[in-house]
Amino acid sequence: MSLPESVALQSFERISSTYASVSRSFSRVVPSRPLIISTSVMTRKMKVRNGGALSLCCLDSNHSAPLPSTTATSTSSAPPVLKRKKRYRKEYPGESKGITEELRFVAMRLRNVNGKKLSGDADSFSEDEVEERDDGNLMLSDNGNDENGDGVESWQPSLDGFLKYLVDSKLVFSTVEQIVDESSDVAYSYFRKSGLERSECLAKDLEWFSEQGIVVPTPSNPGVSYAKYLEELAERSAPLFLCHYYNIYFSHIAGGQVIAGQVSERLLEGRKLEFYTWAGDAEDLLKNVREKLNMLGEHWSRDAKNKCLREATKSFRFLGQIVRLIIL
Numbered sequence: 001m002s003l004p005e006s007v008a009l010q011s012f013e014r015i016s017s018t019y020a021s022v023s024r025s026f027s028r029v030v031p032s033r034p035l036i037i038s039t040s041v042m043t044r045k046m047k048v049r050n051g052g053a054l055s056l057c058c059l060d061s062n063h064s065a066p067l068p069s070t071t072a073t074s075t076s077s078a079p080p081v082l083k084r085k086k087r088y089r090k091e092y093p094g095e096s097k098g099i100t101e102e103l104r105f106v107a108m109r110l111r112n113v114n115g116k117k118l119s120g121d122a123d124s125f126s127e128d129e130v131e132e133r134d135d136g137n138l139m140l141s142d143n144g145n146d147e148n149g150d151g152v153e154s155w156q157p158s159l160d161g162f163l164k165y166l167v168d169s170k171l172v173f174s175t176v177e178q179i180v181d182e183s184s185d186v187a188y189s190y191f192r193k194s195g196l197e198r199s200e201c202l203a204k205d206l207e208w209f210s211e212q213g214i215v216v217p218t219p220s221n222p223g224v225s226y227a228k229y230l231e232e233l234a235e236r237s238a239p240l241f242l243c244h245y246y247n248i249y250f251s252h253i254a255g256g257q258v259i260a261g262q263v264s265e266r267l268l269e270g271r272k273l274e275f276y277t278w279a280g281d282a283e284d285l286l287k288n289v290r291e292k293l294n295m296l297g298e299h300w301s302r303d304a305k306n307k308c309l310r311e312a313t314k315s316f317r318f319l320g321q322i323v324r325l326i327i328l
Helices: 005-029 099-111 127-132 159-182 199-211 221-236 238-254 256-267 282-297 302-327
Strands: none
Touching: 099 238, 099 282, 099 302, 159 199, 159 221, 159 238, 159 256, 159 302, 221 238, 221 302, 238 256, 238 282, 238 302, 256 302
C-alpha cells in the first residue's frame, strides 16, 4: 500500500527511536557484558510512484560492529618455578678404578680382626658378620682374642691337615679352570690360559707326597661344598662366579705365600711346592686378569656390582674354611 511521504518519514523515525530504546535497555540489563549494536540504517531509493507516493524499503542491518572482548588482562604474573637440585649418587670406595678395586675394599674390611670398618662402606655387613669371617690372606685370625694380644692366634700346622688343604684346593682350582675352559659364556673366555692355573701344579705336588709314602686323602667337605657351589653359580651368574674366580687367585697369590713359607719351613724342610711356583711373575699375571675383569665390569649394572661385592664374603668364607684344614 502506498503511503504519503510525510507518513513514511514519521514511521521511519518511530522505528529508529524504538530500536535505539531497546538497545539502551539491553545494556542496562546486562551491565557486565555490554552489547553494542551498531546498525547502519539506510534508506534505499525512495521513489515516488503512482502520483508521488513513496515506497518504504526495508532497513539494511547486515553490517554490525564486533563485540568488545570481555576477557580481563591479568596484571599478575605466575610465581617462579623452583628447580629441584640434582642429586648425585655417592660413589662406592674404589668404584672409579674398577670392580677389582671395589673387591679390594671389601677384603680390607673382612681382614680387619677387630671388626671395624677400615675405609669406606663398600657393602653392608654387620659387625658380627665381619668378626666371624676369615679371608685366608693373613694367616688365621682369632678376632684379636689370642693370648699374645697381636690379633693372630697361635697355631701349629700338621702334615695331615696340610694335605687336606692341598687336596681341597686342587678340587676347587680344577673346578674353576674347567668351568672357564668349557663354558659357552663369552665372559669366561677372557680368562682362559691366564697363566694362573694351579690344578696341574697341585697334581704334581700330591704325586710327590705319594712317592714319599704319604697317603693322600680324598677331598673333604669344605672343598666339595665349595666346588659344587661354584658349578651352580657359574650357570646362574657370570659376575658372581667371576667374583669367586678373582678372589681365589688373588688370595692364593697375596696370602698363600705366607702360609707356604711357614708350612714349608716347619713340615717340608724348606721344600718349595709347585703350588707356589708360576711360569712368570704372578703379580703381572694377576694384573692382566684384573684389567680384563675391570673391562667386563664396566658393562655391569650397579645392582650386578653390588651383588658381586656381597658375593665376595662367601668366597672368603669358603676359602677360610679350606685354609683352616691345615690346623684341624
